[in-house]
Amino acid sequence: MAAVQIADVRKTFGTTHVIRGVDVDIEDGEFVILVGPSGCGKSTLLRMIAGLESITSGEIRIGNRVVNDVPPKDRDIAMVFQNYALYPHMNVADNMAFSLKLKNAPKSEIETRINRAATILGLTELLDRYPRQLSGGQRQRVAMGRAIVRDPQVFLFDEPLSNLDAKLRVSMRAEIKDLHQRLKTTTVYVTHDQIEAMTMAEKIVVMHDGIVEQIGAPLELYDHPANLFVACFIGSPSMNVLKGRVELGEFITAGGVRLPLEKTPPSALGKPAVYGVRPEHLKLSADGVPGKVLVIEPTGSETQVVVEVDGQPITCLLRERVAIQRGDTISVRADPALVHLFDAETGKRLTD
Amino acid sequence: MSLAKIFRKLGLVFAVFLIVSPALLFFIWMVSLSVKFEIDNGAYPPILIPEHFAWKNYTSVFESNNFLLYFKNSIIVTGAATLFGLIVGVPAGYGIARMNAQKSAIIIMIARMTPGLSFLIPLFLIFKGLDMLGTLWPQIIIHLVVTVPIVIWIMIGYFETTPIELEEAAMIDGANRWQIFMKVAMPIAKPGIVVSFILSVIFSWNNFVFGVVLASRETRTLPVAIYNMLSFEQVSWGPLAAAALIVTLPVLILTVAAQRQIVAGLTAGAVKGG
Numbered sequence: 001m002a003a004v005q006i007a008d009v010r011k012t013f014g015t016t017h018v019i020r021g022v023d024v025d026i027e028d029g030e031f032v033i034l035v036g037p038s039g040c041g042k043s044t045l046l047r048m049i050a051g052l053e054s055i056t057s058g059e060i061r062i063g064n065r066v067v068n069d070v071p072p073k074d075r076d077i078a079m080v081f082q083n084y085a086l087y088p089h090m091n092v093a094d095n096m097a098f099s100l101k102l103k104n105a106p107k108s109e110i111e112t113r114i115n116r117a118a119t120i121l122g123l124t125e126l127l128d129r130y131p132r133q134l135s136g137g138q139r140q141r142v143a144m145g146r147a148i149v150r151d152p153q154v155f156l157f158d159e160p161l162s163n164l165d166a167k168l169r170v171s172m173r174a175e176i177k178d179l180h181q182r183l184k185t186t187t188v189y190v191t192h193d194q195i196e197a198m199t200m201a202e203k204i205v206v207m208h209d210g211i212v213e214q215i216g217a218p219l220e221l222y223d224h225p226a227n228l229f230v231a232c233f234i235g236s237p238s239m240n241v242l243k244g245r246v247e248l249g250e251f252i253t254a255g256g257v258r259l260p261l262e263k264t265p266p267s268a269l270g271k272p273a274v275y276g277v278r279p280e281h282l283k284l285s286a287d288g289v290p291g292k293v294l295v296i297e298p299t300g301s302e303t304q305v306v307v308e309v310d311g312q313p314i315t316c317l318l319r320e321r322v323a324i325q326r327g328d329t330i331s332v333r334a335d336p337a338l339v340h341l342f343d344a345e346t347g348k349r350l351t352d
Numbered sequence: 353m354s355l356a357k358i359f360r361k362l363g364l365v366f367a368v369f370l371i372v373s374p375a376l377l378f379f380i381w382m383v384s385l386s387v388k389f390e391i392d393n394g395a396y397p398p399i400l401i402p403e404h405f406a407w408k409n410y411t412s413v414f415e416s417n418n419f420l421l422y423f424k425n426s427i428i429v430t431g432a433a434t435l436f437g438l439i440v441g442v443p444a445g446y447g448i449a450r451m452n453a454q455k456s457a458i459i460i461m462i463a464r465m466t467p468g469l470s471f472l473i474p475l476f477l478i479f480k481g482l483d484m485l486g487t488l489w490p491q492i493i494i495h496l497v498v499t500v501p502i503v504i505w506i507m508i509g510y511f512e513t514t515p516i517e518l519e520e521a522a523m524i525d526g527a528n529r530w531q532i533f534m535k536v537a538m539p540i541a542k543p544g545i546v547v548s549f550i551l552s553v554i555f556s557w558n559n560f561v562f563g564v565v566l567a568s569r570e571t572r573t574l575p576v577a578i579y580n581m582l583s584f585e586q587v588s589w590g591p592l593a594a595a596a597l598i599v600t601l602p603v604l605i606l607t608v609a610a611q612r613q614i615v616a617g618l619t620a621g622a623v624k625g626g
Contacts, residue, residue, distance in 0.1 A: 052520050073526040085517035089539040098535075099525035146525070 001186055002063035002076075002153040003028045004049065009058030011044055011210075018044050020210040021058070026203075029184045031177075035197040036207035037233070043158055045207070046190045050079050050156050062153055078147030079156040082163060084139045086131040092118075092142050093127040096149045117148040120179070137168045144179070155180075157189040161196065173200055194234050198222070206230050228347035231276050231340060237304065240282075240314045242275045243344065251275045251341070255310035257289055262336040265350045272344035279304070279317035281338040288333030293326055307332055385593035386410070393589040409594040419595070421570070422577040425488060426599075429573055430556040432492040437499030437552050442545060444500075445507025446533055457508060464501035468561045476565055490566045491573065498559055499552035506551065510544030511537060550610045554603050574599040 004026040011019040019041045026032045034042040047053040049060055051072035060067055067075050078099075086095050093114055100110045118124045121141045131139055140160060147155055160176070161169045177200050180187050191197055197204050198218045206213040206221065206229070213233075214226040225231035231239045244253035246268040251259045259275060291307035291314065298304075298321065305316045307330060316332055324330055341350040380400075385393055389406045392399050413419055448457050472494075479490040514537060522536045538545070563576035572580070578595050581588075 050520075050524060052523070072520075072524045073528070075524075077524065079521065079524050081517045081521060083515065083517055085515065085521040087518060087522075087536060087540075089542075098522070098527075102526040102531065146521075150525075 001028050001184065003061075004154060004186060004188065005059075005061040006045070006049070007059045007061075009045070009048065009060060010056045011041070011048060011053065012056050018210055019048075019056075022207075022210075022212050024205055024212065024215065026186060026188060029186055031180050031187045031189065031200065031202045032205060033189045033191060033197040033201035033203070034205045034207055035191055035194055035233075036213075038192055040207040041210040042190045042192075042207045046156055046158055046188060049154070049188060050077055051075050076153045077156055078150045078152040078154075079158065080140075080143045080147055080160045082159040084131070084143045084163075086139055086142055086146075088131050091128055091130050092123060092134075092145075095131070095142055096145045099146070099150050113149045113151075114145075117145040120148065120182070121145050136164050137172060140164065140172060141175075144176070148179075148183070151185075153186065155185050155187040157187065159191055160189075161191070162193070169196075176200065195236060198234070204234075206233060208233075224349070225340065226349055228274055228276070228342045231342065231349075235278060237279050237315045237317065239276045239278050239340070241342075242310060242312060242314075244273065244275060246271060246273045246341065246350075251339075253310045257310045259289065259334065259339075260336050261339060261341070263351070265341065265352075268341060268343075268350045273350060274342040274344055274347075276340040276342060277334040277338065279315040280319075281335050282314070282316040282318075282332045283335070284316075284318065284322065284330060285333035286331055288331035290329055290331045293324055293328045293330060296324065296326060305330075382593045382597060385589050386597055387594075388590055390588060390590060406590055409590040410598070412591050413595045413598060416591075419577065419598075422572050422574050425567075425571055426557060426573040428488055429491045429495055430553055432488075433495030433499045433556045434549060434552045436492070436496055437503045437556075438545065438549060440496070441500050441503025441548065442507050442538065442541075443533065445504045446511050446537055446541075448504065449508045449511035457504070460501050460504055463497065468497070472562065472565045479566065485566070486568060486571065488571050491562060491571065494562045494566065495556045495559060498555045502552045502555060503548040506548040507541065507544055510541040514540050546610065550606055553606060557603050 004024075006022055006024040006026075009019060009022045010017070022041075022045060024032070034045060036042050044053055048055050049062075051067065051070065055068050062075060062077070087098065090098065096114050096117060097110050100113065105113075114127070115124070118127060121144060123138070123141055123145055126134065126138060126142075131142070134142065140163075143160070157176070161172055164172060173196060176189075189200065201218055203215065204218055204221055205215050208229050214221055214230045216224075221230055221234050225234060225239075228241070232241065242251075242253045242257075242259075244251055244257075246261070246264060248264050248269065249261055251261055251273070253259065253275070289309055291309040293305060294308055294313055295306040296303065297306075301319075303318045303320070303322055305318060305322070305324070306313050307316060308314070309332070314332070339351070342348065343350055384400050384402075386409055387405045387407070388399065388402045389404065392402045392406075444460075447453070475490070475494060476485075479485055484490050518536055518540070519532050522532045527535065558575060559573075560575040560579065563573045564579065567573065567576050578592065578599060581592055581595060
């Protein structure tokens with residue numbers, strides 16, 4: 001196991017800047033998830049840690065070693081690919097043994113390690129099968145088994161669950177998390193799915209356009225997004241945003257709707273800003289802002305209501321079941337203590 | 353079945369017969385010729401199935417003309433040319449596919465398209481100067497012009513369809529380039545190797561022009577030997593057809609046996625995952 005340090009790493013393909021100066025510190029044994037929309041550079045960054053992509057500038061350290069010029073095979077890492085990348089001409093046992101055989105490990109050791117990995121992942125019955133005879137979830141497990149037998153310093157996962165169906169994805173999510181808690185190997189995991197990031201990570205790195213937007217624990221990002229991008233990217237359904245300006249004790253939207261604020265950040269006073277509130281922080285309340293109901297989506301445990309406020313659709317997530325219909329007018333109110341304010345130009349957070 | 357359906361089916365059968373008949377009738381006539389006596393072969397109107405079968409056409413092929421020697425020559429030339437073709441062509445195809453070296457692929461294609469006669473004469477002089485003409489080497493070497501491009505082009509198609517992630521996984525698993533090629537890329541491309549093997553055998557086995565120029569009496573391959581049967585004696589259709597069939601037979605068996613793989617191999621490059 002080892003810590004991974006990424007210091008001012010950049011990557012250019014010709015004139016395209018894919019990664020534009022990224023710094024991330026990953027502690028020994030930590031489970032870190034790189035998350036962001038497609039094209040944000042997260043997979044490229046992972047492949048740079050793996051050694052599959054060269055580093056244009058900056059430095060990547062695994063343990064105490066700078067690995068910029070170390071070939072993948074000498075980095076002591078294991079990687080799980082999105083499409084599993086199992087060797088189709090080898091059975092499960094041989095797939096897992098491949099790296100050990102290349103290292104000329106003694107037969108008895110190979111066997112012990114394979115059996116251990118197979119037990120951990122519940123693959124003992126499948127050791128003689130070929131990849132084509134396995135289901136998607138089983139293939140994914142074999143791919144993880146191939147990583148485990150090597151007992152590497154770092155596990156790298158490149159969107160490992162995106163080829164699985166929704167139900168299997170949820171159970172594999174729990175399995176990977178459990179695996180990490182048992183093995184305590186440093187893990188870097190790439191996904192575009194923010195729910196995966198929220199549920200699995202100890203630390204999330206939100207990336208966008210080749211830079212890091214914010215690094216932090218899942219709930220920290222949720223409760224204190226550093227900027228508008230993180231605020232909208234993390235959370236489902238995503239945060240409601242309204243443009244307008246800040247006045248003393250209130251926020252006035254472009255359409256003139258007045259929304260109370262708990263504290264007015266002095267620097268924001270009179271400036272154009274963006275008001276953000278999470279759907280679950282909105283409540284039905286007689287003294288709230290009136291709006292016309294556009295959509296009602298009951299899920300059983302909660303009800304999602306889309307209301308038109310100031311000409312914009314605003315999503316409310318209500319815990320209770322409500323007797324309202326499309327076209328009704330209801331009043332919603334945000335808890336002023338849970339409101340976020342962002343700078344309209346830079347997108348930076350204005351509230352503490 | 354309605355009448356329209358029956359007509360449609362009959363139409364299809366007729367169309368298929370029309371298209372296939374040149375190849376089929378030619379073949380049937382060859383078989384017929386090979387089992388008839390000369391008198392029947394010259395008869396008019398032509399006889400398809402004779403009253404008396406002339407099996408001796410076949411036995412005489414083996415008895416005369418050093419047929420077994422030529423058979424052996426053909427096997428050595430085709431076998432060696434195919435073997436060298438695979439040894440050179442499979443890694444070359446891999447390299448071209450992985451490095452995306454389309455230009456080199458086209459150059460190889462041009463080598464294949466150049467008419468053989470244009471370089472046969474200079475090569476003849478070179479082989480003469482090297483004093484190699486009495487051996488099978490000139491033919492083996494020149495048959496590489498046939499086998500290497502076939503192998504390379506088929507293998508490019510195969511290696512291009514192998515997912516790159518497999519090789520990246522092997523790279524991370526600790527394999528070097530050579531090990532990736534030997535232990536991952538090549539085993540996966542096995543069907544492609546089989547197809548290129550078969551096609552290169554067929555093309556090399558049937559090659560005629562190179563043999564005519566480069567072979568001496570002892571180093572003839574079968575197609576050349578048959579040609580010589582035509583020129584030395586009067587045209588004796590029976591033995592000629594029998595010899596031609598015997599020459600075709602190994603290739604024919606190979607083709608029928610591997611038909612499915614050949615079709616799969618020829619389309620592999622065209623349709624991803626096809």
